[in-house]
Amino acid sequence: MTLPAITFLIPAYNASGTLAQCIGSLRDQTFANWQAVIVDDGSIDDTFEVAKRLSAADARIAVFRQDNAGAAAARNHAASMAEAPFLCMLDADDWIESDFVDCMLPHASGGHSPIIAHCFYRRVTAAGVALPVEKAPDLTGDAAKREFSSYCALAIHTAVFPRSLFDELGGMDTRLATCEEWDLWLRMAFCGAKFRPVPKCLANYRMRSGSLSRDPMKLVRDAVAVITRAASLRQGDASAAADPHHxxxxxxxxxxxxxxxxxxxxxxxxxxxxxxxxxxxxxxxxxxxxxxxxxxxxxxxxxxxxxxxxxxxxxxxxxxxxxxxxxxxxxxxxxxxxxxxxxxxxxxxxxxxxxxxxxxxxxxxxxxxxxxxxxxxxxxxxxxxxxxxxxxxxxxxxxxxxxxxxxxxxxxxxxxxxxxxxxxxxxxxxxxTVAKFIVWGPGGMGRAAAWETETTTEIPVLMYHRIAEEGPATLLRYRTTAEDFRKQLQFLHRQGFYGLNSVQLGALLKDGKPVRGRPVLVTFDDAYADFATDAYPILEDNDFSADVFVVTAKVGGHSDWDRTYGEPAKLMDWDQIRALHSKGVSFGSHLATHRPASSLGGDMLAIEALESRCILERKLGAAVNSIALPYGIADFRVPSTLEKCGYEIAFTTRQAKVSLQDNRLSLPRLEVRGDRPLAEFATLLGLGGAFVG
Structure with missing residues (x-):
C-alpha cells in the first residue's frame, strides 16, 4: 500500500460544529494522497462521534481519543500516528483551499536543510466575511531567528514541514497552554531549518467569539516563557546574538x-x-x-x-x-x-x-x-x-x-x-475590576494621602439593614435606596476611607495603637436577599466589602419578625451566602431566631449563640467569630456568654464610633437611617458639610 505524502494533525475539542467543514476541505484537495489524524482531546460534546462518522466514510482519516490534555499534547499524539514524511497542523475549525497540497509540497521538498513551506492566509469573521489576505514577514536566512525571538510570525495552519524535524525536536512543548506553535517555529529556526514562502493564499482561519480570548494571563505567561527560551538560544548562536535589529x-x-x-x-x-x-x-x-x-x-x-x-x-x-x-x-x-x-x-x-x-x-x-x-x-x-x-x-x-x-x-x-x-x-x-478605581465627584482626599497623613483612634462601623426602594412605610428607617447607598459609598471612597472586616477590626483593637488612614467597617443585619442583588454590586463597584449578620434558622425564608408592619422581606439562601463568601464577604451570627438577647435565659442565649456559629462555620467551611445582637439589646450576661461560645467580637446598636478602649464584645455602631437626608451621612462620619452625591 502506498504511504500518504502528507499527514494533517487535527486536534479537536468540542468541535462538532466545524469538524466536517475542516475535513471537507481535505476531501476537496486536487492531490488525493493525504492522511488526516484526528485526536479528540476529551470533548464533552459529540465531536468524537462526528469524527468516527467521517472516518467510516473515508479510509484516509484516522481517529483517536485522549483525556483532555491540551492542543499541544493532542498534536503530539496525532504526529505519533502519522504515516507521511510531511506534516501540517490544521485546527478543527479552520480549512484550506483545494490546491493547498499541490502548491505546498513542491516547496517543502529538496535542499540539504529541512524546509518549512508557508503560505498566505485569510481570516474569516463569524458572519462569514473574508478579510484581507495576510502573510508572514520575511523569514529567510537569520530573519526567522529574529522574528520568532519576538513574536509568533507564522499562522499554525499555513506551514508544511518534515515529520523528521518535528520528531527530532521532540514535538510540541506540552507545558505551554498557549503559544505552543510559536515555540515550535522558534526551535525549528534555531536548528537550521529554512522557511520558504509560497506566495498564494491557501488557508483560512475562522474567527470565532472566544477563539482569541484565551486567558490573557496564560497568553502572557507562555509568551514570556517562549521569549526567555529565545534569549537562551540566541546566546548560543553568534549570528543571532550579533543581530542589531533584534x-x-x-x-x-x-x-x-x-x-x-x-x-x-x-x-x-x-x-x-x-x-x-x-x-x-x-x-x-x-x-x-x-x-x-x-x-x-x-x-x-x-x-x-x-x-x-x-x-x-x-x-x-x-x-x-x-x-x-x-x-x-x-x-x-x-x-x-x-x-x-x-x-x-x-x-x-x-x-x-x-x-x-x-x-x-x-x-x-x-x-x-x-x-x-x-x-x-x-x-x-x-x-x-x-x-x-x-x-x-x-x-x-x-x-x-x-x-x-x-x-x-x-x-x-x-x-x-x-x-x-x-x-x-x-x-x-x-x-x-475597573469601577473600583473610580473616585466620583469633586474634592475629598485620596486613600494614599489619608494613609500618609492621618491616624485615628476611632473607627466608624456603619449599620445597614436593607437596600431597597419599596417596603412597609413604618420600616423606612431600615431601608436605604440603591441610589443613596451608591452615593454614600462614593462619598466614602472620595474621602479616602478604606474597608475593614470584623477580623481586621478585632486585630486593631487588640493591638491598641492608633490606626493609619481612614478605616471603616460596613455591616448589614439580617442577611436580606437584596444584599446579594442590590447592595453587593454597589459595594464591589466602589471597592468595599461588608460583614453580614445571619439569622441562621431563617435562612432562605422571610423576616417574619417584621410581619406586624407588613409583608416580610425575603432573606438570602445558603447558596447566595456561600457565593458571596467566596467573593470576600464576611458573615457573622445574628443569633438563630432573631429574638433579643435580653428575652433569652442564660442557657437559651448560649444555645442560640453557639448553634448559629456552628451552623455558619459548617455551611461556609470557615471560622466565624463575630456576632451582632438582634435589636442591639444586651445585658451584663451577654459579653461573657458570647466569649464562652467562641466569639471574639460583638456589635450592639449603641450609636457611636468604635474606640480603641471599647470592650470587643460590646461594640457600638453608627446606624445609617433611610429616613434621613443624604447630607446627614457626612455628619455621621464627622465630615459635616462635605459633598455627598
Missing amino acids: LGPEISQVRMLAWVASVNAGGATDLPSLAALLPIFPNVAGYEAFLAEVTLHGLRTGLMVADEGEVLECIDDWIVPVAALFDYLEGRSMDDISQLTLVCEKMAAALKPNGYILTAHAHLRGDEPDRTGFDWSRPFGVATIKQTFESVPGLALEKTIETELYAIHLFRKGEAKRTSVSREEYGRPLQP
Missing part, C-alpha cells in the same frame, strides 16, 4: 503584553497583573510608535472577533482599557513632564503635514483632583497629556470627545482651526 527580550515581552491586552480589551483586563508576569519591565522610550502599532493591531483583531452587530456596542468597552494600556506603558516609562514633552515632540515630528495624532486617556484624580477620575498612581492623565500636546509647535487640537471618565483628542499637524467639543456618555456599566 528587539531584545524585554521589549519583546512588552510587545506581547500590549497585544494581548489590546485583543482582550473588551473584557476585564487586569493590566498590573499581566505586567507582573514580566521578569523586567523596561523603559520603552523610543518604542512608542512601534507599541502603538502593535496595540492598534491587537485592537483591530479583537474587534474583528466580535459579531458585526456587536462591534458598535463594543467600542465603549474597548476605549477605556486601551487608553489605560497606553497610560500604563507611559506611566512605566515616563515620570516627569520633560520626558512626556520629548515623546510628544517625537510623535509630532514623525507626522506628515496635515497628519493626525489621536489620543485617548483616562481622567486621573492625581492629575485633576477636583473632578471624577481614576485613583491610579500614574503621573499623567487627560489634563497633563492634552496640555503637553497643545504646547508642541505645529500641532493643533481639532476635536475633543469628552466623557466623565476619559477624553479623546484629535490633533492635526498644521494651521490651527476651530476646535469642536462634544460630550458623550462613557458607555455601558464598567466591570468591577
Whole structure:
C-alpha cells in the first residue's frame, strides 16, 4: 500500500460544529494522497462521534481519543500516528483551499536543510466575511531567528514541514497552554531549518467569539516563557546574538503584553497583573510608535472577533482599557513632564503635514483632583497629556470627545482651526475590576494621602439593614435606596476611607495603637436577599466589602419578625451566602431566631449563640467569630456568654464610633437611617458639610 505524502494533525475539542467543514476541505484537495489524524482531546460534546462518522466514510482519516490534555499534547499524539514524511497542523475549525497540497509540497521538498513551506492566509469573521489576505514577514536566512525571538510570525495552519524535524525536536512543548506553535517555529529556526514562502493564499482561519480570548494571563505567561527560551538560544548562536535589529527580550515581552491586552480589551483586563508576569519591565522610550502599532493591531483583531452587530456596542468597552494600556506603558516609562514633552515632540515630528495624532486617556484624580477620575498612581492623565500636546509647535487640537471618565483628542499637524467639543456618555456599566478605581465627584482626599497623613483612634462601623426602594412605610428607617447607598459609598471612597472586616477590626483593637488612614467597617443585619442583588454590586463597584449578620434558622425564608408592619422581606439562601463568601464577604451570627438577647435565659442565649456559629462555620467551611445582637439589646450576661461560645467580637446598636478602649464584645455602631437626608451621612462620619452625591 502506498504511504500518504502528507499527514494533517487535527486536534479537536468540542468541535462538532466545524469538524466536517475542516475535513471537507481535505476531501476537496486536487492531490488525493493525504492522511488526516484526528485526536479528540476529551470533548464533552459529540465531536468524537462526528469524527468516527467521517472516518467510516473515508479510509484516509484516522481517529483517536485522549483525556483532555491540551492542543499541544493532542498534536503530539496525532504526529505519533502519522504515516507521511510531511506534516501540517490544521485546527478543527479552520480549512484550506483545494490546491493547498499541490502548491505546498513542491516547496517543502529538496535542499540539504529541512524546509518549512508557508503560505498566505485569510481570516474569516463569524458572519462569514473574508478579510484581507495576510502573510508572514520575511523569514529567510537569520530573519526567522529574529522574528520568532519576538513574536509568533507564522499562522499554525499555513506551514508544511518534515515529520523528521518535528520528531527530532521532540514535538510540541506540552507545558505551554498557549503559544505552543510559536515555540515550535522558534526551535525549528534555531536548528537550521529554512522557511520558504509560497506566495498564494491557501488557508483560512475562522474567527470565532472566544477563539482569541484565551486567558490573557496564560497568553502572557507562555509568551514570556517562549521569549526567555529565545534569549537562551540566541546566546548560543553568534549570528543571532550579533543581530542589531533584534528587539531584545524585554521589549519583546512588552510587545506581547500590549497585544494581548489590546485583543482582550473588551473584557476585564487586569493590566498590573499581566505586567507582573514580566521578569523586567523596561523603559520603552523610543518604542512608542512601534507599541502603538502593535496595540492598534491587537485592537483591530479583537474587534474583528466580535459579531458585526456587536462591534458598535463594543467600542465603549474597548476605549477605556486601551487608553489605560497606553497610560500604563507611559506611566512605566515616563515620570516627569520633560520626558512626556520629548515623546510628544517625537510623535509630532514623525507626522506628515496635515497628519493626525489621536489620543485617548483616562481622567486621573492625581492629575485633576477636583473632578471624577481614576485613583491610579500614574503621573499623567487627560489634563497633563492634552496640555503637553497643545504646547508642541505645529500641532493643533481639532476635536475633543469628552466623557466623565476619559477624553479623546484629535490633533492635526498644521494651521490651527476651530476646535469642536462634544460630550458623550462613557458607555455601558464598567466591570468591577475597573469601577473600583473610580473616585466620583469633586474634592475629598485620596486613600494614599489619608494613609500618609492621618491616624485615628476611632473607627466608624456603619449599620445597614436593607437596600431597597419599596417596603412597609413604618420600616423606612431600615431601608436605604440603591441610589443613596451608591452615593454614600462614593462619598466614602472620595474621602479616602478604606474597608475593614470584623477580623481586621478585632486585630486593631487588640493591638491598641492608633490606626493609619481612614478605616471603616460596613455591616448589614439580617442577611436580606437584596444584599446579594442590590447592595453587593454597589459595594464591589466602589471597592468595599461588608460583614453580614445571619439569622441562621431563617435562612432562605422571610423576616417574619417584621410581619406586624407588613409583608416580610425575603432573606438570602445558603447558596447566595456561600457565593458571596467566596467573593470576600464576611458573615457573622445574628443569633438563630432573631429574638433579643435580653428575652433569652442564660442557657437559651448560649444555645442560640453557639448553634448559629456552628451552623455558619459548617455551611461556609470557615471560622466565624463575630456576632451582632438582634435589636442591639444586651445585658451584663451577654459579653461573657458570647466569649464562652467562641466569639471574639460583638456589635450592639449603641450609636457611636468604635474606640480603641471599647470592650470587643460590646461594640457600638453608627446606624445609617433611610429616613434621613443624604447630607446627614457626612455628619455621621464627622465630615459635616462635605459633598455627598
